[in-house]
Every structure is written in C-alpha cells, then in structure tokens.
Amino acid sequence: MTWIFQQTLGTSCILLLVLPTPAAFSMGSCLMLGARAHAYTSTPSYKRTQLLVVAMNTVPRVEWKRTPVVLRATAGLRNLPPAKAHELLEEVREVLNDSPFFVPADSVSVMNGTNEGIFAWLTINFLTGHLGPNMKRTVGILDLGGGSTQITFLPKSEKTVEHVPADYRARFRMFSTTHVLYTHRYLLKCQEWKVYKTACLPKNYIGEFSFGGVTYRVGGNPEGYTGYKSCYQEMLKVVKGVIQRPHELKDRSVFYAFSYYFDHAVEAGLIDENRGGAVRTRDFKKRAKEVCNRVTMFKLEHPFLCMDLTYITCLLRDGYGFKENTVLELTKKVNNVEASWALGATISYFSYIKIL
Numbered sequence: 001m002t003w004i005f006q007q008t009l010g011t012s013c014i015l016l017l018v019l020p021t022p023a024a025f026s027m028g029s030c031l032m033l034g035a036r037a038h039a040y041t042s043t044p045s046y047k048r049t050q051l052l053v054v055a056m057n058t059v060p061r062v063e064w065k066r067t068p069v070v071l072r073a074t075a076g077l078r079n080l081p082p083a084k085a086h087e088l089l090e091e092v093r094e095v096l097n098d099s100p101f102f103v104p105a106d107s108v109s110v111m112n113g114t115n116e117g118i119f120a121w122l123t124i125n126f127l128t129g130h131l132g133p134n135m136k137r138t139v140g141i142l143d144l145g146g147g148s149t150q151i152t153f154l155p156k157s158e159k160t161v162e163h164v165p166a167d168y169r170a171r172f173r174m175f176s177t178t179h180v181l182y183t184h185r186y187l188l189k190c191q192e193w194k195v196y197k198t199a200c201l202p203k204n205y206i207g208e209f210s211f212g213g214v215t216y217r218v219g220g221n222p223e224g225y226t227g228y229k230s231c232y233q234e235m236l237k238v239v240k241g242v243i244q245r246p247h248e249l250k251d252r253s254v255f256y257a258f259s260y261y262f263d264h265a266v267e268a269g270l271i272d273e274n275r276g277g278a279v280r281t282r283d284f285k286k287r288a289k290e291v292c293n294r295v296t297m298f299k300l301e302h303p304f305l306c307m308d309l310t311y312i313t314c315l316l317r318d319g320y321g322f323k324e325n326t327v328l329e330l331t332k333k334v335n336n337v338e339a340s341w342a343l344g345a346t347i348s349y350f351s352y353i354k355i356l
Contacts, residue, residue: 052099059101069101070108072345075147077110085110111345113185114170117143117152119344121181124256126347127334133175142257142328144312151246151320152183153255160247168244174351182246197221199230200307202295207303220295228292231306235314243319249326257328258339264308265330276331282324285313 052069059067071092077085089108096103111119121141125131130138140153155161161169161182170181196218203220210216220226262276268287271277288309295306316322331339 052095052101056100064100065102067101068104068107069096069099070104070106070349071096073110074116074341075113075145078112079147111341113148113150114167114183115345115348116341117141117150117183117185118170118172118181119341119348120258120339121152121154121183122344122347123337123341124334124339126343127337127339128256131174131347133177135179139329140255142255142261144257144260144315146260148185148187149315150183150185152181153246154179155182155246155248157248164244164246172348172351174347184244186243197224198307199224199226199234200292200295200310201303202226205303226292226295228289228306228310231288231292231310232314235307235311236318238311239314239319243315245319245321249321254327254329255322256334256339257330258332260308261312261328262330262332264305264312267302267305268309271330276329276333278327278329280324281313281316281322281326281328284309284316285324288313 055069056064073089077088080088089110092108093103096107120143121138122131124141125135125138128139135154136156138154140151143150143152161180164182168182168184170183172179172181196216197220198218199221201218201220203222203224203226206217206219208215208217224230262271265271265277265279265284266273268284268291270279270283270287288306291309292306316326317324333339337343
C-alpha cells in the first residue's frame with residue numbers, strides 16, 4: 001500500500017510520501033490527508049509532526065524501518081528568502097530523522113516549478129488511464145495560480161519542441177522509455193507602481209489586494225471606458241508577446257485545467273463546484289462579455305470577475321492559441337483523487353527507485 005499525506009500551508013504544499021514495498025504501485029492504494037495552516041513559518045514542526053503521527057497510525061509498525069519517507073515543498077518555500085527556506089528544510093530533516101521511518105538521502109527538498117507541472121501531468125494521465133507503455137492519447141494540463149500560469153503536455157509532433165528554448169522541454173523516463181514534455185511556467189511580474197486603474201473594474205470601485213508581501217490599490221477608471229473590449233485590450237498587453245504559442249495546440253481537443261481556472265468558472269456559474277464540468281474556450285469568452293458589459297458604477301458581488309474571465313479568455317486564445325471549441329475539463333478531483341502534483345510525485349519516485 002502507498003500512503004500519501006498532503007498538507008497545504010498557505011501558498012505552499014508539503015507532501016509526505018510513505019512508500020513501503022515494490023508491490024505498492026500495482027496495489028494502487030493511497031490515503032490523503034489535507035489541512036490548511038496560515039502561520040507556516042511560525043509553526044512548521046507542529047504541522048509536519050501531525051503528518052508523521054497520522055503516518056505512524058496508518059503504516060503497520062513492522063513496516064516502519066523499511067518504509068522510506070519523502071517530503072516535497074512547493075511555492076511557499078520557493079518564495080521565501082534562501083536562508084529561511086534552508087532553515088525550515090533543516091528542521092524538517094531533523095523531524096524526519098527522529099521518526100521511526102527510513103529517511104533516504106534525498107528525503108527533503110523544494111520542487112521547482114517545472115517538476116510541479118510534470119507531476120501534475122502524471123497525476124491526471126494516470127487517473128484518466130492514459131499513462132502506460134503506449135502513451136499516444138495523453139491529455140494536457142493547465143494550471144493557473146496567483147503568481148504564475150503553467151501548461152504541460154506530451155507533444156504529438158517533434159516540431160512542437162524542436163525550436164523552443166531548453167526550459168520549455170522536460171525529459172522524463174518511464175516504462176523504459178524517455179519522453180519529452182512541453183512544459184513551461186510563466187511567472188507574474190508585477191509593475192513597480194502600487195496604484196492601478198483599469199477598465200476591467202466598475203468605474204467607482206476602489207479596493208486593495210496583497211501579493212508577494214506588497215499591497216496594491218486598485219480601482220475603476222471613472223473617466224474612461226469599461227466593458228469587455230476595453231478590458232480585453234488591457235489583458236492583451238499582459239499576454240501578447242509573453243506567452244508562447246505551442247505549435248500543435250490548434251489541433252488538440254482536450255485539456256484538464258484546475259486551480260483558478262476551476263475557481264473562476266465556479267464564480268461565473270459555468271460549472272458546479274462539487275461536480276466540476278467541461279467547458280469550451282468560447283464559454284469563457286461568452287461569460288466574460290456578459291459579466292464585463294454589466295460592469296457599471298456599482299460594486300458587484302465579484303468585482304474582479306470581469307478581469308479574471310477576460311484574462312483567462314485572452315490567455316487561452318491570444319496566449320496559447322487554443323481554438324474556440326477546445327474542451328477544458330475543469331475539476332478538483334479525478335476518480336476521487338485530488339487533481340494536483342502529489343500523486344504524480346509518487347509515481348515519479350517509484351520510477352526513480354526502479355519500481356516502474
């Protein structure tokens with residue numbers, strides 16, 4: 001049996017993998033533990049120890065000494081000052097070394113954004129039955145966070161990765177075959193000024209939001225235009241020339257999308273929060289027009305929804321170059337397993353220790 005204990009801590013995710021035997025993968029069983037904490041940097045030991053307690057209560061005692069334990073962290077630690085991140089990782093190692101489990105040399109690390117995309121891709125394709133020795137019908141994934149957006153897929157044509165920069169390609173080996181993924185994470189770069197006026201908000205709206213430790217003051221433009229067309233022109237400045245159009249996306253029909261793609265689709269009434277659902281690129285465009293063209297002098301229930309939907313529409317169409325009939329499967333879970341990088345990290349680790 002495989003045990004996966006996952007802890008979401010602010011903007012970071014801590015993954016604890018407990019991997020007992022080579023038979024684990026074929027048994028395909030896992031246990032997920034999720035929780036949230038807002039004071040990650042002040043109470044790390046307590047939260048991580050909670051995960052170990054659950055692991056000890058789940059893994060049979062006779063398996064403890066031969067059960068490797070692995071921890072992976074994401075954006076929250078990547079965004080910390082290096083000294084602070086190192087301090088926390090060392091503390092994690094001490095906690096794991098004091099545990100009854102086997103602690104391999106590579107037990108604790110911070111994942112880079114590329115691996116996060118690869119692991120999420122592995123998760124979705126495993127859960128949808130597309131991961132195997134013959135990987136010709138895989139699906140792509142789209143992730144949208146507060147500070148970045150990522151696309152990952154297995155190209156059907158070599159031309160797709162032939163002339164792209166090296167950091168747009170990622171090699172991984174599985175089932176005795178080396179595969180090359182197209183994957184890239186685009187980081188959000190905030191401007192230096194801290195006051196913004198935009199056609200994407202109601203004219204008289206004034207509000208604040210915080211990102212990266214900086215508070216930004218935003219508002220509508222009382223003297224200017226509002227509505228979808230004006231908002232879209234603003235989003236083009238963010239997307240055009242920044243997002244690369246992969247060669248073959250115009251011919252692809254299905255991608256899985258999560259994080260803010262899912263959340264904003266729920267806010268817009270495009271999908272059910274519990275069931276998720278399939279939408280086409282044009283559905284985001286249609287809903288963006290409806291929302292943005294209702295942006296007036298008054299504050300809406302979701303004042304940023306016009307901006308969010310227009311950005312997604314612009315990103316999909318003028319950024320990645322998707323056709324309007326491209327299907328996006330918006331979901332938080334597939335076969336009752338969270339659609340995230342966690343399971344993919346487990347699969348990758350199995351491959352690393354020669355189980356796959």
